Amino acid sequence: xxxxxxxxxxxxxxxxxxxxxxxxxxxxxxxxxxxxxxxxxxxxxxxxxxxxxxxxxxxxxxxxxxxxxxxxxxxxxxxxxxxxxxxxxxxxxxxxxxxxxxxxxxxxxxxxxxxxxxxxxxxxxxxxxxxxxxxxxxxxxxxxxxxxxxxxxxxxxxxxxxxxxxxxxxxxxxxxxxxxxxxxxxxxxxxxxxxxxxxxxxxxxxxxxxxxxxxxxxxxxxxxx
Amino acid sequence: xxxxxxxxxxxxxxxxxxxxxxxxxxxxxxxxxxxxxxxxxxxxxxxxxxxxxxxxxxxxxxxxxxxxxxxxxxxxxxxxxxxxxxxxxxxxxxxxxxxxxxxxxxxxxxxxxxxxxxxxxxxxxxxxxxxxxxxxxxxxxxxxxxxxxxxxxxxxxxxxxxxxxxxxxxxxxxxxxxxxxxxxxxxxxxxxxxxxxxxxxxx
Numbered sequence: 226x227x228x229x230x231x232x233x234x235x236x237x238x239x240x241x242x243x244x245x246x247x248x249x250x251x252x253x254x255x256x257x258x259x260x261x262x263x264x265x266x267x268x269x270x271x272x273x274x275x276x277x278x279x280x281x282x283x284x285x286x287x288x289x290x291x292x293x294x295x296x297x298x299x300x301x302x303x304x305x306x307x308x309x310x311x312x313x314x315x316x317x318x319x320x321x322x323x324x325x326x327x328x329x330x331x332x333x334x335x336x337x338x339x340x341x342x343x344x345x346x347x348x349x350x351x352x353x354x355x356x357x358x359x360x361x362x363x364x365x366x367x368x369x370x371x372x373x374x375x376x377x378x379x380x381x382x383x384x385x386x387x388x389x390x391x392x393x394x395x396x397x398x399x400x401x402x403x404x405x406x407x408x409x410x411x412x413x414x415x416x417x418x419x420x421x422x423x424x425x426x427x428x429x430x431x432x433x434x435x436x437x438x439x440x441x442x443x444x445x446x447x448x449x450x
Numbered sequence: 451x452x453x454x455x456x457x458x459x460x461x462x463x464x465x466x467x468x469x470x471x472x473x474x475x476x477x478x479x480x481x482x483x484x485x486x487x488x489x490x491x492x493x494x495x496x497x498x499x500x501x502x503x504x505x506x507x508x509x510x511x512x513x514x515x516x517x518x519x520x521x522x523x524x525x526x527x528x529x530x531x532x533x534x535x536x537x538x539x540x541x542x543x544x545x546x547x548x549x550x551x552x553x554x555x556x557x558x559x560x561x562x563x564x565x566x567x568x569x570x571x572x573x574x575x576x577x578x579x580x581x582x583x584x585x586x587x588x589x590x591x592x593x594x595x596x597x598x599x600x601x602x603x604x605x606x607x608x609x610x611x612x613x614x615x616x617x618x619x620x621x622x623x624x625x626x627x628x629x630x631x632x633x634x635x636x637x638x639x640x641x642x643x644x645x646x647x648x649x650x651x652x653x
Contacts, residue, residue: 240635271642274651278587279610285588287496288510292489295514299488299521300481 230258235265243273341366473534477524488517491535494612495542501607502546504596512549516542532621539614540622543604550600594644602637609634 235258241247242255259266343362344353353359475483495516500509520541527537595603608614608622619630 236639237632237635239639240631268639268642271646271651272638275638275642275645276610278591281584282588282591282611283584284493284497285500287493287513288506291496291510291513292492295488295492295517296485298514298518300484 230254232258232262232265235259235262236268239269239272243269243276470529470534473527473529477527484521491538492517495538498539498542498607498612499546501592501595501611502600502604503549504592508549512542512545516545519545533618536614536618536621539608539612539618540624543608543622546604547600590645590648590650591641594641594648594650597644598637598640602633602640605630605633606637606641610638 235242235255238247238251238255242252247255259269341363342353342359343366472483472487476487492513496509496513499512499516500506503509503512516538520538523541527534531537595606598606604623605619608619609616614622616627616630616634619634620627623630623633625633
């Protein structure tokens with residue numbers, strides 16, 4: 226059978242042939258040609274394969290910052306973001322632990338200061354922010370803190386006084402009856418006692434019952450003048 | 451048919467053709483509407499540019515340039531003359547052609563900078579793993595496309611990679627429908643030949 230349909234004509238009809246949109250008569254002629262032309266048969270197979278490949282092809286991913294760069298170039302920097310995103314971007318540094326810790330400690334400081342300045346969060350009043358008021362409250366608070374501190378110090382002094390007075394009493398009782406506690410073995414002037422030594426001495430002067438029984442057997446020697 | 455591929459390139463439930471209201475809001479200067487439009491179309495425009503130039507950096511620059519031009523020319527868009535997507539694609543295509551003419555002389559010894567690994571990776575007789583197949587296919591098509599004339603290349607990209615209808619391609623390219631069909635047809639044959647020359651047989 227002679228080719229009454231050329232390779233060029235087949236090529237020209239290829240897309241419509243593959244799409245199935247050719248008229249029946251034209252289609253028959255193409256098929257007759259392809260049946261006897263290895264070149265055109267191969268071409269049709271290749272193009273058919275190509276179309277299947279192209280249909281399978283996924284879009285290439287654009288660089289991740291491209292859309293943002295476009296928005297920055299058109300709308301200006303940062304305006305491209307919606308409000309929420311802008312805020313979340315601003316807050317992002319605080320998601321780091323040390324910055325979060327810093328932020329929390331700043332807030333705690335503010336709360337403590339405001340307490341000291343007498344600002345009441347539950348019943349805020351403009352009068353609280355009056356400088357004279359603030360100064361007055363701060364002054365009062367400071368005096369209270371100072372007074373409490375002074376009281377603690379004087380209490381300590383009192384305890385110490387009592388304790389040093391008790392010690393000579395113990396010493397005098399030693400001759401007649403066993404002391405309630407073993408006197409300290411060290412001879413350090415009381416003024417230079419560290420709090421820890423002071424506590425040790427208090428323990429020895431006012432021992433627990435079982436300690437007392439143990440300490441009575443230890444020989445004691447004192448040289449406080 | 452042409453929606454399926456484009457949908458994969460954008461958000462799952464976003465249509466390719468933007469809501470006319472979105473375009474309208476853009477025209478009125480709504481920044482958020484523009485942002486949505488940009489995010490919806492960046493990948494599509496980037497893919498057209500990448501498939502045409504074969505260079506990722508050039509595609510990136512050209513995509514950015516395209517959007518800048520679109521942003522500046524928004525007021526010139528006339529809805530009655532066609533879809534917004536078609537209009538955007540025309541702007542993209544015009545930039546690509548300009549770019550091609552500008553850089554033609556530099557391209558005489560052109561090679562595919564972004565896909566050199568395929569040559570070495572493809573040992574004779576070895577079938578690639580199914581997993582790597584798609585990425586390799588993408589690179590193969592890209593290298594073959596680079597060997598097809600720009601006129602035929604753009605027609606195949608718009609039809610077979612972007613899924614445009616003939617009538618839309620006709621508007622983008624500004625040529626009669628017969629010419630569009632002929633270019634797509636010749637482009638496909640040419641591309642299949644190039645792939646065959648590269649030793650890639652139909653799947």
